Structure formats: C-alpha cells, structure tokens
Amino acid sequence: MRNPLQEQLLKAGLAKKGKVDQIAREQAKQRQGKAPASAPAEKVDTQRLQAERAERDRALAAERNAQAQARELAAQIRQIVEANKVKREGEISYRFTDGDKIHSVLVNEALKAQLAKGSLVVVRSGDGYELLPRAAAEKVRERDASAIVLDHGQPGEHQLQSEDDEFYAQFKVPDDLIW
Numbered sequence: 001m002r003n004p005l006q007e008q009l010l011k012a013g014l015a016k017k018g019k020v021d022q023i024a025r026e027q028a029k030q031r032q033g034k035a036p037a038s039a040p041a042e043k044v045d046t047q048r049l050q051a052e053r054a055e056r057d058r059a060l061a062a063e064r065n066a067q068a069q070a071r072e073l074a075a076q077i078r079q080i081v082e083a084n085k086v087k088r089e090g091e092i093s094y095r096f097t098d099g100d101k102i103h104s105v106l107v108n109e110a111l112k113a114q115l116a117k118g119s120l121v122v123v124r125s126g127d128g129y130e131l132l133p134r135a136a137a138e139k140v141r142e143r144d145a146s147a148i149v150l151d152h153g154q155p156g157e158h159q160l161q162s163e164d165d166e167f168y169a170q171f172k173v174p175d176d177l178i179w
Contacts, residue, residue, distance in 0.1 A: 073143045080143075081125045084136035086111070096122055096150040098129075103149075105129055118153020 006024075009015040090108030094115060097103070105122065107115065111131065114120040121137035122129050124147050132140065140147050 077140050077143050077147055078125070080136055080139050081123055081130050081132065084132050085125070086120060086131040086133065088131060098124065098149045103129060105131070107131075115150070116152060118151065121148060121153070122150035123147055124149050 006015065006020050010017060010020060088105055088107055088111065090106055090111060092107050092109065092112055093104040094107045094112055095102055095104040111120065115122070115131070119134055120131045121134060123132050123137060123140055129149060134153060137148060137151065
C-alpha cells in the first residue's frame, strides 16, 4: 500500500524499495494504534504536569477560601461593633495605647468609670475606636482578639510581669494624676 508519491520516487530512483516498505510498515503501525516506546515517558510527564497543576489549583483555592473567611470575620466584627457601640460624649480625654502610639477618646465621668472597671472595652473599628460593652467585646474577641485595644477587665493583665515592674511597684502614683 504505497501512496502515489512513493511510487513516483521509486520510478525516479530517488528512494529504495526497502526504505519505502519500512515507512509503510511504520505508518500502518501508527494507524493501528501501536505507539513507539517513547510514549510512556511522555505520559509520565503529562501526568506529572497534571498533578502539579492540580496541587497549584488546590493551593490557590485554599488561599482564596482563607481570604474569604478573613473578610467574613471582619464583616462580622464590623456588624457587632455597629450594633453595640456606646455613644461617646463628654470632654474628658481618655488616653490609651494601641501598639506604640497613644490615642484618646472623649468620654464623660460615667464612661471613664466604666472603662476603668472593665465593663466597657475599647475596640478598633476601621480607622477609629469605639466603646463596647463587655458582652459584645467577648464576641469580637472570639473572632479576632487583636481588634480589642483596651480591656481593664481581663484577669492577670495588671500583674507584674518583669523585674522592672517589680522595682517600680514600690513607687506610688498619685490618685489625681491624669496622663
């Protein structure tokens, strides 16, 4: 079963009969589905590439899920803060630290006393700060503890924690000192 081109090459003397027969046999094998021995190596490479692609897709999906969960927690915190925030009013500047910076909120005497007792908590809300009752602050703490900036009601928070604290504990601070 030779094609017309092979017949012409044989008549012109440009090809040998053995070479034409060998090419015809290889073409017949290919048509019947008998692949050469190099196919398993290609198949292994293809499977390896598919496995790598699947692993990369799983990693991307996990990252997207984590980001979506973080956005969901942030939205829940925002909703809790908006629903439970205490209206701030007054002329007294209540100062607290957030990281390395000192911030302040304006409160009245009653709010200041509640903050000092620990029944109110200062929570980071967007670019500002809000006052929340303890129950709402616990809900926020369950979702993201780093959103709570100031909480005087936490047990063990005021305990001395280093040698320096022990040294300075012997010096009494006047009750009327406001920083």
